[in-house]
Amino acid sequence: HEQLLKEHGLENAILVPVYSKAYQMALATSEILVNNVTFPPYFIRRDEQVYLNTWHGTPWKTLGKKMKNGIQDMSNIQRNFLQS
Structure with missing residues (x-):
């Protein structure tokens, strides 16, 4: 996934595991x-x-x-x- 993001100029994107606390925070704050x-x-x-x-x-x-x-x-x- 990191390579795909980089190819599309999205290297600053943060990948988080689905259903993790980080995922829940992303859903709540995006x-x-x-x-x-x-x-x-x-x-x-x-x-x-x-x-x-x-x-x-x-x-x-x-x-x-x-x-x-x-x-x-x-x-x-x-x-x-x-x-x-």
């Missing part, structure tokens, strides 16, 4: 959040944060409605969609 899936269930976007979700995949996404366990598994996905 001005701009970009994601292509969902953030953890404990994430709540602050009013002053911008959350861009690119929803990887096709335009025919079902936002979790076709997940293995059905509608029970899609609540966090739809919650993230509403926050983005």
Whole structure:
């Protein structure tokens, strides 16, 4: 990941392990959040944060409605969609 960041002129970016305390602090304090899936269930976007979700995949996404366990598994996905 560090090489990819360097190639794109982002060598000052700080990589943090997912779900670590540093990750949680980044979610809580970042001005701009970009994601292509969902953030953890404990994430709540602050009013002053911008959350861009690119929803990887096709335009025919079902936002979790076709997940293995059905509608029970899609609540966090739809919650993230509403926050983005």
